[in-house]
Amino acid sequence: MFPGTTMLNYIFWMVMGALQVLIVMGLVEWLKSRGRKPVWWQVALLYAGFASLCAVVAGGTTLMGEFESIAGWYFIGVLGLPVVICLAIAVRLFVMKKPTQG
Amino acid sequence: MANEQNALDIINDPKNRVTDTADAEAGENRNDAGEPGGEKKGVSRRNFLKFGGVAAAAATMAGAAGAGFAVGRSDDAYTGYGRTYQGGDQFFNREPFRCDVPVMMEPVGKVERPEWTEYLFLRLRALVDIIKSGKWTPDMGVEALPGPVGDHYRARPGELEIMLETLKRNVKRAEAWKKDKNKRYALAGAYNMALRLGGMELPGHVQRIPEDPHDEHMRTGKPIPPEDWDFRGIWREKPLEFKSPKHASVLIKRVAHQFGMSLVGITKFDPRFMFKGLMRGMPDKGHYTWGDKVPEHWKSIIIFGVPMNWDGTYSAIGYSTSFDAYFRSRCAASLMERFIRELGYPARAQFPGSNYEIMMSPYVQLAGLGQYSRAGVVMVPELGSNFRPAAIVTNIEFEYDKPIDVKMADFCKKCKICAEQCPSGAISFDDEPQTVVRGFKRWKLNEEKCYQQWASGPTQDGLGCRVCIGVCPYSRKNTWIHAISREAEPRDPTGLVSQGLLTMQKNFFKFHEAEDYRSDWDGGKEASYHNPPWWMRPENFLEIEKDWEYHGME
Numbered sequence: 001m002f003p004g005t006t007m008l009n010y011i012f013w014m015v016m017g018a019l020q021v022l023i024v025m026g027l028v029e030w031l032k033s034r035g036r037k038p039v040w041w042q043v044a045l046l047y048a049g050f051a052s053l054c055a056v057v058a059g060g061t062t063l064m065g066e067f068e069s070i071a072g073w074y075f076i077g078v079l080g081l082p083v084v085i086c087l088a089i090a091v092r093l094f095v096m097k098k099p100t101q102g
Numbered sequence: 103m104a105n106e107q108n109a110l111d112i113i114n115d116p117k118n119r120v121t122d123t124a125d126a127e128a129g130e131n132r133n134d135a136g137e138p139g140g141e142k143k144g145v146s147r148r149n150f151l152k153f154g155g156v157a158a159a160a161a162t163m164a165g166a167a168g169a170g171f172a173v174g175r176s177d178d179a180y181t182g183y184g185r186t187y188q189g190g191d192q193f194f195n196r197e198p199f200r201c202d203v204p205v206m207m208e209p210v211g212k213v214e215r216p217e218w219t220e221y222l223f224l225r226l227r228a229l230v231d232i233i234k235s236g237k238w239t240p241d242m243g244v245e246a247l248p249g250p251v252g253d254h255y256r257a258r259p260g261e262l263e264i265m266l267e268t269l270k271r272n273v274k275r276a277e278a279w280k281k282d283k284n285k286r287y288a289l290a291g292a293y294n295m296a297l298r299l300g301g302m303e304l305p306g307h308v309q310r311i312p313e314d315p316h317d318e319h320m321r322t323g324k325p326i327p328p329e330d331w332d333f334r335g336i337w338r339e340k341p342l343e344f345k346s347p348k349h350a351s352v353l354i355k356r357v358a359h360q361f362g363m364s365l366v367g368i369t370k371f372d373p374r375f376m377f378k379g380l381m382r383g384m385p386d387k388g389h390y391t392w393g394d395k396v397p398e399h400w401k402s403i404i405i406f407g408v409p410m411n412w413d414g415t416y417s418a419i420g421y422s423t424s425f426d427a428y429f430r431s432r433c434a435a436s437l438m439e440r441f442i443r444e445l446g447y448p449a450r451a452q453f454p455g456s457n458y459e460i461m462m463s464p465y466v467q468l469a470g471l472g473q474y475s476r477a478g479v480v481m482v483p484e485l486g487s488n489f490r491p492a493a494i495v496t497n498i499e500f501e502y503d504k505p506i507d508v509k510m511a512d513f514c515k516k517c518k519i520c521a522e523q524c525p526s527g528a529i530s531f532d533d534e535p536q537t538v539v540r541g542f543k544r545w546k547l548n549e550e551k552c553y554q555q556w557a558s559g560p561t562q563d564g565l566g567c568r569v570c571i572g573v574c575p576y577s578r579k580n581t582w583i584h585a586i587s588r589e590a591e592p593r594d595p596t597g598l599v600s601q602g603l604l605t606m607q608k609n610f611f612k613f614h615e616a617e618d619y620r621s622d623w624d625g626g627k628e629a630s631y632h633n634p635p636w637w638m639r640p641e642n643f644l645e646i647e648k649d650w651e652y653h654g655m656e
Binding site for chain 1: 148151152153154155156158159161162163165166167168169170171172173174175176177179416578579581582583606609610611612632633655656
């Protein structure tokens with residue numbers, strides 16, 4: 001990530017790890033604010049969808065880094081679309097649903 | 103259970119707060135925006151988590167994109183240069199894929215040893231010598247071509263004509279280089295020749311690495327049989343004994359890595375893949391006197407190799423050179439030869455450019471390093487065909503490696519990208535191998551056509567094309583997405599992974615028309631698969647007017 005350094009690479013990945021905690025906690029708070037009671041597997045599924053999207057983006061930019069820009073954009077477009085659709089379905093089911101009464 | 107509170111609920115429940123009453127009431131009155139119901143200012147914990155989470159998600163996405171790009175661009179993704187002495191660059195675990203007989207090496211007919219004339223460069227030199235001697239001229243026809251070279255071409259109708267046209271193209275290319283018509287390749291050519299003439303082919307048969315018995319013969323005029331040459335410098339009365347053949351294998355592999363080699367495998371010496379009529383050190387390299395003899399002490403063979411320069415290979419044709427890896431692997435061969443003799447055993451290096459008594463490709467497969475490809479050359483899981491091997495023949499008893507089948511040949515059956523991109527049409531489009539080569543059915547490169555493309559290329563020595571290697575899906579860098587592909591593809595019994603990868607390869611990646619790679623005077627655009635790296639572009643460093651365009655991927 002940071003050529004010519006060693007420490008910055010470790011710091012980068014430590015920060016990325018910390019951000020993941022914030023993402024999960026934030027997701028739980030969003031679900032609550034939508035009147036949903038967070039269930040662990042729903043949170044896990046939503047996070048897995050997000051992680052997949054990140055992986056697709058990372059895969060595309062990896063190809064771009066290899067001087068394969070066209071393949072990179074195709075990679076993001078073609079592989080990212082099903083991930084986005086799955087994420088939208090999950091959000092519709094777990095977040096946008098009417099709040100539970102009582 | 104459904105009504106139980108989780109940890110966050112407990113923490114957020116105002117009833118559980120230990121703050122004063124006013125704070126607790128304010129907390130109960132918070133709205134969704136996190137504003138306290140009364141006079142409390144600042145960001146609430148809930149809003150911090152909500153909006154912080156969104157920000158973290160955005161940062162993660164950006165981080166993933168940046169990290170991915172950095173991995174793709176990093177030089178660390180160029181594997182195989184022996185960065186680790188433990189052989190870490192040989193990262194593909196071959197053990198689950200060991201088999202008894204290499205793919206396409208199950209005999210389908212009588213197995214015949216290759217004649218020395220089947221080695222293109224020996225054949226080429228002999229043909230040029232015949233023409234220069236005046237014994238034969240092209241207008242006399244193939245029937246009058248004397249000697250083993252004549253026998254070779256009479257058995258392969260049409261190939262002599264291709265070779266004669268190639269010789270003309272060699273002259274044309276050399277003249278163009280002298281007239282400075284290929285200035286766009288000035289830096290690539292200098293890099294190529296530095297490795298070739300500065301490191302490998304010193305004049306006068308002196309000071310080469312490793313020492314070669316042919317040079318010794320040329321200097322002294324005496325025959326240098328392998329029974330003398332391979333034992334030279336051994337000072338021990340008897341060789342040091344290894345604890346076991348396995349100990350010998352482990353040590354030699356470790357030392358090969360220590361000498362900078364990425365790939366190492368050891369196999370039994372198999373005379374089926376030794377040239378007939380070829381023994382360096384003997385008069386005329388043994389073409390007319392050696393016959394089919396095999397030295398008795400040739401028992402085992404150690405195969406090792408390193409990749410060629412990646413950027414040049416991706417660019418090809420004018421920017422690539424094999425001498426980069428040739429130089430590295432022959433240096434390692436020199437060191438390994440000496441190391442083995444210090445232990446008291448005979449050793450004879452087989453090394454590039456043309457210092458062999460053996461065909462390397464079968465031994466690379468027998469040593470479990472790789473498999474035949476559609477292009478007729480061997481490829482390995484880590485590097486595709488982008489590597490160059492060397493070898494040491496010795497009489498040490500080793501524990502031998504078994505061949506591997508990682509389904510690369512199965513992929514080749516469907517892929518055909520190398521055949522589609524080959525500017526000379528030298529690679530077969532056959533779905534299944536049709537050619538029987540000395541008793542083995544496999545794909546075979548049309549060497550005459552391939553070499554004609556070399557001769558038509560823009561470099562000063564006309565040694566190489568390598569488009570087939572550059573465009574091969576197995577030649578991709580060692581980034582995580584390609585590593586996952588390499589690991590998943592051979593483990594999928596359904597073939598769906600390989601079909602998916604191939605679909606992506608053919609639709610996502612941009613390829614030229616094959617003829618675009620040719621030189622402009624040969625009907626092409628001097629295109630390259632990728633554009634050359636920054637350090638091979640003369641306009642970046644030299645006072646040269648750039649009057650050309652790059653046609654590869656940036």
